[in-house]
Amino acid sequence: MTDVHTNPERLWSRHMDMAEVGATPAGGSNRQALSDDDKAGRDLFIGWAERAGCSIELDGVGNLFARRPGTDPGAPPVVLGSHLDTQPTGGRFDGVYGVLSGLEVVEAINDHGVQTRAPVEVAVWTNEEGSRFAVSMMGSSVWAGVLPLDEVRAITDRSGISVGDELDRLGWAGTAAFGKPLRAYLELHIEQGPILEASGSSIGVVTGVQGIRWFGVTIDGFPAHAGTTPMDHRHDPARPLAEVLNGLYEMAAAHAPLVRLTPAMFASEPVSPNTVPDQISFTIDMRHPDANALDDMEATLRSLVAGAAEAHDCGHRVEVINDCPPVVFDDECVKAVESAAQRCGFAHERIGSGAGHDACHVALKAPAGMIFVPCQDGLSHNEAESITPDAAGRGAEVLLHAALELAGTAS
Ligand SMILES: [Zn+2]
Incomplete structure (x- = not known):
């Protein structure tokens, strides 16, 4: 033919x-x-x-x-x-x-x-x-x-x-x-x-x-005055956020070159520049052709969020919002x-x-x-x-x- x-x-x-x-x-x-x-x-x-x-x-x-x-x-x-x-x-x-x-x-x-x-x-x-x-x-x-x-x-x-x-x-x-x-x-x-x-x-x-897994991550702090609250008196969700992001990029480097990692949709509540946030939420888009690698990375994400939030006296939640194997x-x-x-x-x-x-x-x-x-x-x-x-x-x-x-x- x-x-x-x-x-x-x-x-x-x-x-x-x-x-x-x-x-x-x-x-x-x-x-x-x-x-x-x-x-x-x-x-x-x-x-x-x-x-x-x-x-x-x-x-x-x-x-x-x-x-x-x-x-x-x-x-x-x-x-x-x-x-x-x-x-x-x-x-x-x-x-x-x-x-x-x-x-x-x-x-x-x-x-x-x-x-x-x-x-x-x-x-x-x-x-x-x-x-x-x-x-x-x-x-x-x-x-x-x-x-x-x-x-x-x-x-x-x-x-x-x-x-x-x-x-x-x-x-x-x-x-x-x-x-x-x-x-x-x-x-x-x-x-x-x-x-x-x-x-x-x-x-x-x-x-x-490749598989795609989306997560919604929320870190809960405690709202407080940005001018009067000493740094060591805060429950500031931005501190665990910084540690989680650093940890995630290190994780991505360890899974290179097949991994794709995209943190996005950062939002803080209340919407104010001079209040320590009550809550910071963001999404993670994680992709990899191997389901086991995705499982490993999810476990890393969860332990990074839990470890960093607890170290800074903040609450935390990680939800899977989309999972395409x-x-x-x-x-x-x-x-x-x-x-x-x-x-x-x-x-x-x-x-x-x-x-x-x-x-x-x-x-x-x-x-x-x-x-x-x-x-x-x-x-x-x-x-x-x-x-x-x-x-x-x-x-x-x-x-x-x-x-x-x-x-x-x-x-
Ligand atoms: Zn198309």
């Missing part, structure tokens, strides 16, 4: 057409989830998919599946996809690239008169970005049973409009089953980081996604991507994903894998996000050949 190819010009021109929907003045895209622009982008995609002979299905949270039948109607499909929604100042490729490349695979199969044994479907997951409705990878989390549909329908945006309201208004609350059996799921995505560009590889064979992608999918890159003659390397993707949720239910292509300066979630037409073409070609291997071909 090495004589089957994608059409890079068609793939590129569709990106440019899609970028017209919700175009921003700085050359990016603004198609926030479940907005009129998100619908216009999907409608453009549906038109192309239907002209390519696909049938369209929606599930209850608006995830869309465009299906090209295989020769074995009972075979579970190979699904290729990503998302069409964007950040408010998003780029032209994040998510869009995986969806339009999935469609390009269908078109290439059509162009070359190939019959696949398993059906091939292109998935468009609802609200991957989580910027308007603040839960990212929302559609795939409902599909995989991570979040219940009624809980997700009740989530509101800043103006009080709910996910459920918008799904009903747009006619996106469909009836397709959640979590149906899949032969495999492949998501092609821009890397959103600098590794492939630096190493000169055209293709990243993604082996997994590391994902290890399916070996067969990883190898299918790797051998497709090999057959295509593209420089490739194995790589872990620093960001979460819909594939993390799909991997809970089905064999899943991902393919990365380099993006300029590793930039993403930015209107200047950019990939070259050649890079886009190479990724789609690997997606095609990996999909054909997994779907099987009937001669």
